[in-house]
Amino acid sequence: MSAQWAMGQVKVPALEPWGPAVYSQMAVSISQQRVEIHKLRQGENLILGFSIGGGIDQDPSQNPFSEDKTDKGIYVTRVSEGGPAEIAGLQIGDKIMQVNGWDMTMVTHDQARKRLTKRSEEVVRLLVTRQSLQKAVQQSMLS
């Protein structure tokens, strides 16, 4: 039942050629961040408090966070609240480029997981890229 509404309900603002027009622009910029995460000890395990998705052996079109749907990189899909990753400033949707100097752009999913969960490392330094949206709204009026 909702399908029929989706078709007819799109409202398009009327644009007068000589009158005021409202433009809205969205610009996406990429920034690189360095994030240092101190692992938390939970029993026998050291956890970082986030989840990863992606890998060269995965289907990149299902990645909800990537701009480019052929990007097989490793993305942060979830950050546990109050966990070491959140505290360190990692955000959901970040793409992980390097972990402690090891490349993460051309690895399988399991290799990525292993590089993050090495038992001998208590601290991991990640190089991530983050997309940020800037919405610029301009109003131009012709006098």
Next chain:
Amino acid sequence: MFSRNHRSRVTVARGSALEMEFKRGRFRLSLFSDPPEDTELQRKLDHEIRMREGACKLLAACSQREQALEATKSLLVCNSRILSYMGELQRRKEAQWLEAKARTLPSDSGPPAERSPCRGRVCISDLRIPLMWKDTEYFKNKGDLHRWAVFLLLQLGEHIQDTEMILVDRTLTDISFQSNVLFTEAGPDFELRLELYGACVEEEGALTGAPKRLATKLSSSLGRSSGRRVRASLDSAGGSGSSSILLPTPAVGGPRYHLLAHTTLTLAAVQDGFRTHDLTLASHEENPAWLPLYGSVCCRLAAQPLCMTQPTASGTLRVQQAGEMQNWARVHGVLKGTNLFCYRRPEDADTGEEPLLTIAINKETRVRAGELDQAPGQPFTLSISNQYGDDEVTHTLQTESREALQSWMEALWQLFFDMSQWKQCCDEIMKIETPAPRKPPQALTKQGSLYHEMAIEPLDDIAAVTDILTQREGTRLETPPPWLAMFTDQPALPNPCSAASVAPAPAWTQPLPWGRPRTFSLDAVPPDHSARACSVVPLPPQRSPQTRGLYSKGQPRTWLQSPV
């Protein structure tokens, strides 16, 4: 239309598995003369019985240990489902009988109908069981890599689900299951029983003739000793307490799964995040399948009560505009989750338009009916009060009639009841990812003939199977595969390279509405194309060419997520 007094006759198809079970005298037909809501359960039971027979045949034909492990797992899961469904049917039958009896007795008003909480969906995912390997004392031969096959069995009510089977050896620090397991129709008093089963991958005492003996024993379905166990389990139906869900394997030889650990999770364990729970270890070191478990399981158990995701009431209301006593705005109200959304028009609720007004309804909200001064023309009012810090904000709503007012009050009382039962699940909607369809067992064999053809088991219709395969393979399957020639009269097609795309895709994204596929033909000979040099099959540009022959993996179909 079924009435209570009319004895409905269920039709049992000739030659069906269910009919065979009746002939064997396992249960009476009267057990199955049920009202229509139980036919679903009967259908599931019939399905499991057929799957069990398939698993027995598969087990008989297995030559390799890993295949036998998969087949035994399927068999054990089918057995346990059968028991559970039979127990449920028995319970329902008894409940109906009691109800019918109670009705015949003279009674006065009787107890008022009890309010029952709404159902919900419970999903457990990201299961991880840490292991604790000590150095060398457990391994007789340090060079040998001991391997175990483990899987988890989860039971909620009468529903049983299993995870994939994982091979574990001492290089793994934990056992991580990728599957999400979803149970629908759970109540807030649910008990999710989790059991870890393990078996040695290496033969416990290599018996080459064992598979056949195993198969003959299993194929005699519920034998004498199993029958006794069945009856005993029927008495304690519903998967309770200390006994394991699975029947022990009735035959000697072949892989044996042992219960390694178990635990029961309830509403208190539900949280939108990871939690670690304790496992009760059930096996000791002498057990051949013993694994050094750390003793806990880490998982995400989420629950979505229906009252949070589905609208529970909707209708026309008049809202008193802020500050203006006499001005009432007409809105379309929708009660969903912990909010009463007031939309300008009924259609707005579907199109995702922002509501005019949202009134929060939570544990602290107070609702009163008809308390407003009964000014003429203002009957049937509802007032909803919330405390925001020091302020109390009250919204007053008018309904169209007394019946409408009563039904809104009823919906609100039901919502309050549900919130009191589902507790933390009603604070915020927990996300539940639809479980991705599970990968079928990998082609474990190098030379094998077992898994190179996959079929969807309820359909023995080859046309439907090829339809499904072509649909799944998409445009890659340009010519009908050569094995089709075995089943039709068409001559075998000459292009051997199309056989490459018949290889079982390790995972696919389209959900299979009928469960796990099973192998279709155990005797088929794989087409011989080793001698020919395959040229690349013309494929649509976005897919990479397949050149590796029959067992090439093809395009990845999953996008896995792992916690770290």
